[in-house]
Amino acid sequence: MNPFELKPQKADKIFTSWNKVLVKPYNKNEVDPYTRLRVILMSGTEFESVRFSNAFTRHCPNNDVRRRLARMRRGEQIQQKRVASLKPIDESILEHTIGYEQLAVDLTAALAITEKNTYVKQQLDFALLEDFDHLYRYADLMELEKGGDPQKLVGSYTEIMPGRPTVAEYRHPDDDVNFYLNCYLNDLKTKLNVNIITAAEQQTMNYYMNVANLYGTPLGRKLYNEIAMIEEQHVTGYGCLKDPCMTWWESLLMNEYTECYLYYSCWKDEKDERVAKIWEMHFEEEVAHLHEAADLLKTYEGKVWQQVLPEGGEFPELLKFRPQKEYIRDVLKTVRLTAVEEGWEELDKTPDTFRYFAYNARINDDPASVGTHAVIEKTVARFGRDYRIQNGDHPVKALADRTKDNLDVGRVKGK
Numbered sequence: 001m002n003p004f005e006l007k008p009q010k011a012d013k014i015f016t017s018w019n020k021v022l023v024k025p026y027n028k029n030e031v032d033p034y035t036r037l038r039v040i041l042m043s044g045t046e047f048e049s050v051r052f053s054n055a056f057t058r059h060c061p062n063n064d065v066r067r068r069l070a071r072m073r074r075g076e077q078i079q080q081k082r083v084a085s086l087k088p089i090d091e092s093i094l095e096h097t098i099g100y101e102q103l104a105v106d107l108t109a110a111l112a113i114t115e116k117n118t119y120v121k122q123q124l125d126f127a128l129l130e131d132f133d134h135l136y137r138y139a140d141l142m143e144l145e146k147g148g149d150p151q152k153l154v155g156s157y158t159e160i161m162p163g164r165p166t167v168a169e170y171r172h173p174d175d176d177v178n179f180y181l182n183c184y185l186n187d188l189k190t191k192l193n194v195n196i197i198t199a200a201e202q203q204t205m206n207y208y209m210n211v212a213n214l215y216g217t218p219l220g221r222k223l224y225n226e227i228a229m230i231e232e233q234h235v236t237g238y239g240c241l242k243d244p245c246m247t248w249w250e251s252l253l254m255n256e257y258t259e260c261y262l263y264y265s266c267w268k269d270e271k272d273e274r275v276a277k278i279w280e281m282h283f284e285e286e287v288a289h290l291h292e293a294a295d296l297l298k299t300y301e302g303k304v305w306q307q308v309l310p311e312g313g314e315f316p317e318l319l320k321f322r323p324q325k326e327y328i329r330d331v332l333k334t335v336r337l338t339a340v341e342e343g344w345e346e347l348d349k350t351p352d353t354f355r356y357f358a359y360n361a362r363i364n365d366d367p368a369s370v371g372t373h374a375v376i377e378k379t380v381a382r383f384g385r386d387y388r389i390q391n392g393d394h395p396v397k398a399l400a401d402r403t404k405d406n407l408d409v410g411r412v413k414g415k
Helices: 033-058 065-084 093-114 120-147 149-154 188-214 218-241 247-268 273-301 327-330 355-363 369-383
Strands: 338-342 341-347
Touching: 033 065, 033 093, 033 149, 033 188, 033 247, 033 273, 065 273, 093 120, 093 149, 093 188, 093 327, 120 149, 120 188, 120 218, 120 327, 120 338, 120 369, 188 218, 188 247, 218 369, 247 273
Parallel strands: none
Antiparallel strands: 338 341
16 A cells, blocks of 8 residues: 555545544443554554644744645644544543553554564563553452453563563663654664554553642552653654654654554554544545645655655555564563663673662652552552463562562572
């Protein structure tokens, strides 16, 4: 599929009445978990598009251009509202959060498996370990508060057990900054992967920051605030991978191409026929946006879209949500890695004076009191063991004990 070869629909067709925007939600008790994940993914993708377009407008002195951006942006917001309306009213903040973390886990794994750039793959694998742990801690909160059934939410697709303990994830900001990619020296799939994961993590961070103080219990509020800080670290790491030398026009084209790719992938992978029709409709609307972005690039920068996508516009392998359990289990074996400037190193190989230790100790001045640890301890105290969904023993022996939360793995040397 090459969206540049399609005839775009008229741009204003996207503007429609509210009854076609606010659609019927899915049934949370019947929806396939991966349908829920696609809804979260595409809502975040649309937010990223609107955010970028607003920033572009604020840096553009030409009102003719700003009008064209405003028309595109209005369409993106309509799409976001339609996607967001698929979430039902009776799906709680915490239930929705399980979807966010399952998305972070299975999406990151799916991208990493197909990633050819070893540096990008390392960043994906590194953050995967942490999102995997977040899923475990939110699931234990749900079990403790009887706020839903994690097993039902994730289905048979994703295991739930510890990753790199969240208390070990707090790193000095200097070590979240990565090298950026030269857009023209990396293949199309890599460029798409970076765009996709940056938008997804940005949306996760925003969601947690927005709902943290709306959550109904003090323990839950702690979890959301603590994990939101880690999501900011992920956004920094992924965002730094993006090529800052790309112009606003080139970035606009790449964003619209990414949306086309994702909606087409969702359409072809969706099991729910009603939701699949929404993905198809949005794909057709994004094709119009893509052609508009290509025209803006040519008109105001004198470039053709092939200069941004020298590989041609043909979609690479589509994104498909599938269980990634064995891949994740293999990545879990690297749980003792930490970030060191633009790279990664075994914690035991870092000097005792490395800034990680002082920074982490300052954030976790009393590790036993932080919410992400307390939730496991409270669950164990009530039920005799933590909440997990495992298809076998934990691949890391130090994290296998279900009667206590490990505060040392990836945080203390020799552990």
